[in-house]
Amino acid sequence: MGEQLRISLFFFALIVLWGCGKDGSEAVSEPTGKITFQVQHAICGEPLQQDALIYTNEAGNQYMVTEVQYFISDVTLYNHNGTKTRIEKWDDIFYIDEDIPSSKTIHFFDPVPAGEYDSIAFTFGIPEEKNCSFMYVNPPEVYMSWPQVLGGGYHYMMINGKWKDVHGLALPFEFHLGIGQLYHGTTYHTDSIYAFVQNYFHVSLPASGFTLNRDEIKTMYLQMNIESWFKTPHIYNHDQWGGAIMQNQEAMQMVKENGFDVFAISAD
């Protein structure tokens, strides 16, 4: 083999190897981390004790809580640089149930760009365009179904329990929030429904700024302060509204307006 041929082959091999090793189209990946929510339920700063008639709300109702179940959706992270990241690539609606420990740990699938974040917000409940009947067919979410005749979709929240009425009787309450109805007349007959009201609402978490580093998995503690549902700005009185409110938009409106300060968040 001639010298020239050997040199030519050597350079040819170099070019081929260089071409194989480098991919000019390879994208530079953005540094990301991940977020996890650990959800806690509390009353007056203490972890919730279910089935214990030991709590008193702002209206003076003595009450206990047996179940806490709700949806949050469209979790959004506001970056200090003005951009925002919405958690929606894999899942965008999250079910939380006090009786299902796994539901109280939310591992968000979406990679989150590393950086400084000013705040976190989410929708309490499910936005109208996403709240479709029969979209959940499996327990436990399927048990949150909201009757189609009352607006369809799913309950945003079910807090069930008992309160002592003015006669000292422990009566069940279903503190439920979902799509409300407006009725002609003074009865709640489904034939007299003339409009529906979307009762989901936006929650902006106070003091929720954080820093996320590359490849970090940041755990944040989201706490629902249950007593807040019954105060600010409205004092909610079980004796006034009774056991079930899913066909009472006036009561659900009060719950909706009381929800703005129910949640708090903290990081490690």
Added chain:
Amino acid sequence: MVRHKFGWLFFLIVFFSIPAFGQDAKTEDTLTLSEVEVYGKRVPIFPVTPLIMKDYNYEAIHDLGDFLRQEPNVSGIRKGGVAIDPVVRGFKYNQVTVLLNNGVKIEGGCPNRMDPVVSHVENDDIRQVDIVKGPYVLKYGPVMGALINIQTFQPEQYERPSIHGKIIYGFETNWNGQHEHLELRGGNRIISFRASGGVKGYGSYRAGNGELFHTSFQKAYASVAAGVRIKKNQTLTLSYLYNQGTNVQFPALPMDERLDQTQNITINYQAGNLRKILSSLQVQGYLSPVHHVMDNYDRSSSQTMKALTTVDAFDAGGNVTAAWKWGKSEWMAGMDFEHIYKDGEKMMTMKMVMSGDTFTSVKYFNVFNKSVWNNGGIFGEFQTRFGDVGFIAALRMDYNQANSADTFRLVKDGVAYFDLLGSDFVNISFNLGAKKSLAPDLFITAALGMGTRSPSILERFIKLMPVLYDSYDYLGNPQLRPEQNIQFDVSFDYKLTEIGSFFVNGFFSLVNQYIVGKVIPPSVIKPSTQGVLGVKQFSNVDQVWLTGFECSFRSPDEKKWGIRATAAATYGTNPKATRYLITAGAVTGEELVKNDPLPEIPPLEGTLQVYYKFLKSSLVPRLTTRFVAAQNRVSEAYGEEATPGFVTVAFAMNYTPCNYFSISAGVENIFDNAYYEHLNRRMVGSNEKLFEPGRVFYVTLMAKF
């Protein structure tokens, strides 16, 4: 319904064009014309396994899919007591072409394949089943992985007016199964007929561990056929088939079959030696409507939500095939067409009791919405000999088109999951084969084939039904691309007159655009079936490969004693599979799995059968042992679980004292082993597999005249 006209039109064209093929020809002695006889002298180059049903009359066959599992490298997916779906060398569902009588097709109505094609025909009506393991027969339509050609009994002409009949009664313990079959046939030199019908009723069976599996089913079926001998070398046959399944339980599916009604009308014209030009001609047209209803009313899931699904499927088509000789070569050419229409709806009902009031919510959605699938193809085949080498080559071209009336669209963040509905493809398939004698009675066969199939109507348009094994709802993909199998086979046949015949075959398949399910995020779409984990959409992946072997030994039939032994295995690999990481029940990430075994591949297995012929072969006891290895080569990406190996032993005896009566009796799974096949589906709502039946005693009585 407008699209139905396509099928009817084709049927009518075929029907009324038949007289045009009526030609004078020389007189022949043969009264019955069937394709086997017409093409029987061709050199069999590609390996075709013919299963002659009368050779298996010692068995209790209650399901054709179950019966086919005894063939090496043919397995089945069990979801209940019947309707076992055949898997050939790891190819399954629409990768395996199943047809009746050399060209007739039936599209099952059920998206969960409660009614695969093999379930629409009862074994007592079947004369023979041919299995071709590879894309080596292209004259019946596109074949990708394998072909199963079920040939039913047809009317036969008789020299003198005759009438014959057959009555069969069978009983099986364990699930207290009974079947009754009645058949009448007769005719003369010109006309002939055959009518048959029967019922089957089986209860739930217990596995070897005593566990009861709810697998009961009832079936009723009937068929009538009439033939006329137009000329000595030409016959015209018109046949009608009806098969009904009711209350068929599928414990490994979310629903049970409430009703399945299958009908088939076929008209078939066959001729031989037409004007010394054509050695044979077949013209065939058929219509196959299927009505399928299934629900979850007997399941605990119906307490929270009732689901009822109704699907109507309609398959129509036909084919024209002509063969002729040219010098030392044999040629064959033809064309075929298939039209499938499918429409189905799922109704979900939920009752809620809230604050003392009962509310009922009902939702309807289409699982198919007037979906249409058309396929037309032409083919040519050439066969000749070069010295001691037999050679065959075939080429096929298909045009495939599909569309749907769906109004459903799924587009999110710029990704069109379900948007443009129409698609069409031109597919090419071919094969080449050669067979050479290496020594007296020693042959080597080599075959190369490429089979291309367009995505099925289900893979394109199904909406949210758990149609595969992995507990996901599946969404069709209208823009799915055709799947292509390039396969190479090499086999050796060796026959020793005194000892028996040996057969060894090895194969390698490279499958391009392999169709698998890929998970869709729940933020895009959520499942609609209770108990499933999420939604997957049919998608193409670059390439997978399968390889394996079959070998067999068979002692000479002339001997009183006999041994039959088989062994087979398939290995499948997906070079790049995606595994989803699940934390606390939710998908939290995904990772690449290299060289992941393909799911639903049966393990190595072997069968050994010994028998002895007493009383001039009228009494034949047989002992059959089946050895199945553990399947530890399972798909990590699909969360498949390993299956332990097992051994089963069966004993059967057939006694035929005269031509008019026979009795078969035996016991399957003698040692009452608790076992399940690797391909058996998991029970709904658990990780436990559906077990095979425990010990079963059976008896079958047959009288004929």
